[in-house]
Amino acid sequence: xxxVSQHPSRVICKSGTSVKIECRSLDFQATTMFWYRQFPKQxxxxxxxxxxxxxxxxxxxxxxxxxxxxxxxLTLSTLTVTSAHPEDSSFYICSAIDRLVAxxxxxxxxxxx
Amino acid sequence: xxxxxxxSPSLSVQEGRISILNCDYTNSMFDYFLWYKKYPAEGPTxxxxxxxxxxxxxxxxFTVFLNKSAKHLSLHIVPSQPGDSAVYFxxxxxxxxxxxxxxxxxxSVLP
Numbered sequence: 001x002x003x004v005s006q007h008p009s010r011v012i013c014k015s016g017t018s019v020k021i022e023c024r025s026l027d028f029q030a031t032t033m034f035w036y037r038q039f040p041k042q043x044x045x046x047x048x049x050x051x052x053x054x055x056x057x058x059x060x061x062x063x064x065x066x067x068x069x070x071x072x073x074l075t076l077s078t079l080t081v082t083s084a085h086p087e088d089s090s091f092y093i094c095s096a097i098d099r100l101v102a103x104x105x106x107x108x109x110x111x112x113x
Numbered sequence: 114x115x116x117x118x119x120x121s122p123s124l125s126v127q128e129g130r131i132s133i134l135n136c137d138y139t140n141s142m143f144d145y146f147l148w149y150k151k152y153p154a155e156g157p158t159x160x161x162x163x164x165x166x167x168x169x170x171x172x173x174x175f176t177v178f179l180n181k182s183a184k185h186l187s188l189h190i191v192p193s194q195p196g197d198s199a200v201y202f203x204x205x206x207x208x209x210x211x212x213x214x215x216x217x218x219x220x221s222v223l224p
Contacts, residue, residue: 001159034211043216044157044202093156095212100145102204102212104156 002028002098006105013084013112021079021108023094029074030096035067038091038107050077084112116140117205119215128224132190136203136215139184143205147212148177148188151200160201161188193222 003026013019023033031052036044048069049057056069066088068080077096081088093107118137126132134148144165149157163170163177163186170177176189190197203215 004156006156044214046211046214049211091154095156097212100206100208101147101159101162102206103159104149107154107156109154 001101002026002096002103004094004096004103004105006094006108008108009106010109011111013110015085015112016083018080018082019084019110021081021092021094021110023077023079023096023105025075025096025098025103028096028098030077030098031074033071033077033094033096034102035069035077035079036093036095038093044093047079050079052077081110084110086112088112115216116143117203117213117215119201119203119218121218122216123219123221125221125223126193128195128222129192132188132193132197132220132222134188134190134201134203134218134220136186136188137184138186138205138213140205140207140213141184142207143213145206145208146177146179146186147204147206148175149202149204149214150197151202151217157202190220193220195222195224198222 005024007022033050035047050071052071058064071077095102095104147162148160151157179186200217202217204212206212
């Protein structure tokens, strides 16, 4: 199947700093990518839909100024967690759709200390 | 309001037996359904899909059944293996658009 690569897989940062997470579609082009968040023992929660060349669409309750999304090319979307706080600690996952199947990145474990 | 439901948070099955994971949906616009498997600290892995024009799709040990009238689908794994122990997510989509995921069912296959 198609490959979606997410980087970094794990990051620890200090409270108040910003963290950037990259999501790349390696063997296909994705005009749309999705960013999810997963809390322990809970399901995937869609945060936002990233659209190449235009603004991202955020789900209700997700702060767009806190979670900045940039989709500058057909193979790369980035999620920047700005001014991170301990409550932002979570598992973040991106996905992209290729021929009707959503393929997921490996996920990023963010820990804010 | 959950559009995709997986009412069993967990399931335990003996190795070699059949595992049946269930999923219900409410939105009649959904016409494409997928199952994903997820290990801890990893992204979900695509397993199998089914279009609404079919009622069954089989791939090796995995079979997905779709009952459109009941808005219900199920994933059968037979025979179950210890390596199948993971969280299984059902997902639904209005063809090619965003996917809505269920809350997941944790499957434990006991040796």
